[in-house]
Amino acid sequence: MEVExxxxxxxxxxxxxxxxxxxxxAAAVGLSLAAERALGLAKTPRQTTGPFYPYDHALESDADxxxxxxxxxxxxxVIAHLDGVVKDxxxxxxPGALVEIWQCDANGRYHHxxxxxxxxxxxxxxxxxxxxTGADGGYRFRTxxxxxxxxxxxxxxxxxxxxxxxxxxTQLYVRGAPENAKDWILNRIGDPNRRASLVVPFQPHPELxxxxxxxxxxxxx
Ligand SMILES: [Fe+2]
Numbered sequence: 001m002e003v004e005x006x007x008x009x010x011x012x013x014x015x016x017x018x019x020x021x022x023x024x025x026a027a028a029v030g031l032s033l034a035a036e037r038a039l040g041l042a043k044t045p046r047q048t049t050g051p052f053y054p055y056d057h058a059l060e061s062d063a064d065x066x067x068x069x070x071x072x073x074x075x076x077x078v079i080a081h082l083d084g085v086v087k088d089x090x091x092x093x094x095p096g097a098l099v100e101i102w103q104c105d106a107n108g109r110y111h112h113x114x115x116x117x118x119x120x121x122x123x124x125x126x127x128x129x130x131x132x133t134g135a136d137g138g139y140r141f142r143t144x145x146x147x148x149x150x151x152x153x154x155x156x157x158x159x160x161x162x163x164x165x166x167x168x169x170t171q172l173y174v175r176g177a178p179e180n181a182k183d184w185i186l187n188r189i190g191d192p193n194r195r196a197s198l199v200v201p202f203q204p205h206p207e208l209x210x211x212x213x214x215x216x217x218x219x220x221x
């Protein structure tokens with residue numbers, strides 16, 4: 001079932017205060033488009049889909065990856081509130097775009113049969129989620145700060161689809177992660193500025209102790 005961020009289905013996090021704060025931040029997603037236009041908008045670089053795109057969309061796929069339906073415990077890891085705006089190359093917000101993310105759990109394990117690594121699966125982590133952009137082009141997820149696994153820097157996979165534009169597949173990285181310097185997929189992007197556009201800070205949440213916020217704006221071609 002696809003659930004929009006901010007819908008009543010999100011209430012099952014069980015922590016009303018936490019949820020209210022999470023939603024209140026939606027208004028902050030808007031940004032100075034004029035300022036960005038002055039700088040010139042560069043397209044978000046494409047990245048490989050990788051082997052772990054979810055094969056089974058019948059599983060839960062809402063925008064809260066930290067709380068799985070029917071489970072009382074939250075996912076392991078550092079909770080991260082991830083949001084951003086999907087824009088076209090002129091900086092105009094793109095409403096109605098489907099934003100998908102997928103990532104490994106805090107143990108470095110993907111919820112995918114192809115991931116046969118000898119790491120325990122965190123059954124409380126959803127592993128995959130969807131958000132549809134609103135009128136302001138904004139999307140948001142509650143997930144975990146990504147972790148490294150053998151051969152890869154911490155990353156979150158993204159797919160953005162919608163009418164009128166080519167689907168964009170890319171990956172988000174964590175600023176300051178030491179593994180970034182050697183990540184073979186990130187470093188396929190030769191231009192350091194384009195590479196840097198995929199690397200975002202995960203900062204302490206201003207109100208929720210121990211949690212993070214991260215913002216990743218996406219520019220379509
Ligand atoms: Fe991956």
